[in-house]
Amino acid sequence: MPDRPTALTGAAGEHFVAYKLSAMGYPVALTRGGSPTVDLMVGDLQGRSAVSIQVKTSNWAWRGYKLKTEKNHWEWDVGKKALKLRGNSIFYAFVDLKWDDDDLPLPDVFIVPSVTVADFLGPGWSRYMFQIMADSKPKYFERWDRITKRLDG
Secondary structure, X not given: OOOOOHHHHHXXXXXXXXXXXXXOOOOEEEXXXXXXXXXXXEEXXXXXXXXXXXXXXXXXOXXXXXXXXXXXXXXXXXXXXXXXXXXXXXXXXXXXXOOOOOOOOOOEEEEEEHHHHHHHOOOOOOXXXXXXXXXXXXXXXXXXXXXXXXXXX
């Protein structure tokens, strides 16, 4: 695969998450470029509830270790703003595009409450990276129900 600008990687993740939620029957709006904390706004069809989604996308988020498999994890750069981004109606969609030179598989998506991300991070870190350990995959992987339950009351 040729190198691609990070903006295209981010856009691919945002559009994929928007597609998934739209296919489930929810209206989705992509925010204007430059919105610092929210990439998508999703509502219910009656207009009674909404959630905000911050999408973080990686071309290849998996970090596998052959000798120390207990260290296997996915990771995304979330930035320092993630320390303060927290709320019951704010979620992260962590997208792993899994792009390589051979094919374009469907992305993996991990749905994580914003409070979980903020609590994971520490003040003063040199780089703010969120990790999902391999053994925690079922807790977050394709957990669209976290969003749909919030929208459906």
